[in-house]
Amino acid sequence: MKSRSQITSHDIAKVAKVSQATVSRVLRGAENVSDEVRIRVVEAARALNYSPNALARAMRTSRIGVIGVVVARLSNPLYTEILRAVNEVAADSGLRIVLWDTEGAGEVAAIDAIRQSLVDGVIFAAATHTSPVLKEAIASGAPVVLINRTVDSVECDQVSSDNFAGGAKVADYFIQHMRRRIAFVSGVREASTIREREAGFLDVLAREGLSVDSSLLRRVPFTHEGGRMAMRSLLELSDAPDAVFCANDLLALGALDAAFEMRCPVPDKCWIVGFDDVEMASWSTLSLTTVRQPVRTLVEDGIRLLLDRLDNPAREAEQIVHPVDLMIRGSTGRKPYVHESRRQL
Amino acid sequence: MKSRSQITSHDIAKVAKVSQATVSRVLRGAENVSDEVRIRVVEAARALNYSPNALARAMRTSRIGVIGVVVARLSNPLYTEILRAVNEVAADSGLRIVLWDTEGAGEVAAIDAIRQSLVDGVIFAAATHTSPVLKEAIASGAPVVLINRTVDSVECDQVSSDNFAGGAKVADYFIQHMRRRIAFVSGVREASTIREREAGFLDVLAREGLSVDSSLLRRVPFTHEGGRMAMRSLLELSDAPDAVFCANDLLALGALDAAFEMRCPVPDKCWIVGFDDVEMASWSTLSLTTVRQPVRTLVEDGIRLLLDRLDNPAREAEQIVHPVDLMIRGSTGRKPYVHESRRQL
């Protein structure tokens, strides 16, 4: 049997011997309904296994209970963690989430979805200012919140980590421990996160009269393979670096792989530091020193601001910046060590 | 400015000096419209920056262009990879996806969403037969496809890997290489994938007169920490195993961590094998031998079957099973090796 035929509030009305309007009232939880009628309606609804059509409701109320989420590639575990948090927090607020990524033109698709009433609002976790459509939509007051990455030129709610301070902490840490040949592995400077980490890192180095030699700067795709290739080429230099800062954990994990493959002991010969503190960074086989982003907090703030804005479209845009912590682990441990590990020869 | 006021087809009609019905026709791409009128409408739509209201359209057509996806916890990277594939394949078909996980009662929520017309159909990547609601909905012909995990007792489209054969391949491999104290790390037998991997593995062992000693069986939560704890306790045995099969990669990666922490050389003293072949299994720092699931293929089949069923609700349910491959890597390499790696002491 495939009973895809809709049962409607009219069917319930007939069975409960009331008007369709009353069915709607009861099921909306309205106050002013007699107990007797309420019971009849509830029982009829249960008997017919009725679910109100959310589309019809949404068309009247202009709230559909769905928010959009735009992330970058899920192959970056940071975005998986953001998505997981969004999923949890949204569920707590009774919201469903629909997902896009920035590869398949997700940004524009998300804005379209707002205009088409398919979603109530959108959380951008990977905004850039490349898309004029996006910029225009945000500027015109679409219910949008940016988390993780920010866009200066636009006035909307934005929640981020203090990426500048994070980069600065890494530089301080390198300086304190006498690292001198310092490399930086990053990519295009499109994302605010990357630009700020870079600025914080380089500013502090410069303050100490240090810098990243141009031969030690790598701009690669933001993938594991990108980090791996960058590190390989750094380790092939006659004067290889003694510390490498990677602009995110995915790059850093790729760099660890390269060091492992090329038998460069980490941290004995070279330190590696990432950014984000994704879950696997704390696995003991990887044990990556990194800057922790408070992902859950970013997401909670983001969804709160979005719901807030839906109720109050005119309120001023808020900017929130959260502090970050340096998590020191094995990839920069200072004591010497030797440890056997599996490897295919 | 916050122009959240909808522009409708009536507005376009007024500007283009045609009826609202004609606007709808043009925008639906109907054939029988004169070029002259078509152009007027298209230009008016563009001028007013018009997007048709997808809800209203969906209410008439009973197709909203959204499919639901239910996964288990995204902390298992397999589900991230499934989700990524669903996202890509769905985008290619012009579909949006809405996401649930099985923690927050996502299964029931997904079924509700079908009944409420919020989604056209649902892909379950982590079905179990625990939920009567789910079972009933599927049995009654709701547009649902199961991928990855299957449920025997229910008649609907199902796409899976040959988990039984995968488990058997691991057993064969262990036997060929004279592994004798064989451990098995798994969890509750709720999921079909787990049950079948287990059955295939144990059957082949039994055929050779081997078995998993009860002291070498561990049932733990399906998390990295679960795998880690299981492996720790195995390595504390006076007669520790020389090969460990973990029911999925996340467990196996946790087991690798435990071996690393307890300085048990892998594979010299003990082999570790996982299941799924998630992306990081091939990272050289982890280099996990595992059984590869053809994730992309599962997803492509799943979405194809779902779209197919929407067009043809009455057709017979299909069952598809895909073959799997054993990917041999460093966690079972046979040659001795010694390698230094970073570690915090």
Place this chain on the structure above:
DNA sequence: CTGAAAGCGCTTACAG
């Protein structure tokens, strides 16, 4: 407390 009616913004027979 309850019902009749309007309307959310579309699509699609039905006429012409």
Place this chain on the structure above:
DNA sequence: CTGAAAGCGCTTACAG
């Protein structure tokens, strides 16, 4: 080829 009209399934003033 185009328009007038009905209707998808709800919510919500407006009467009574």
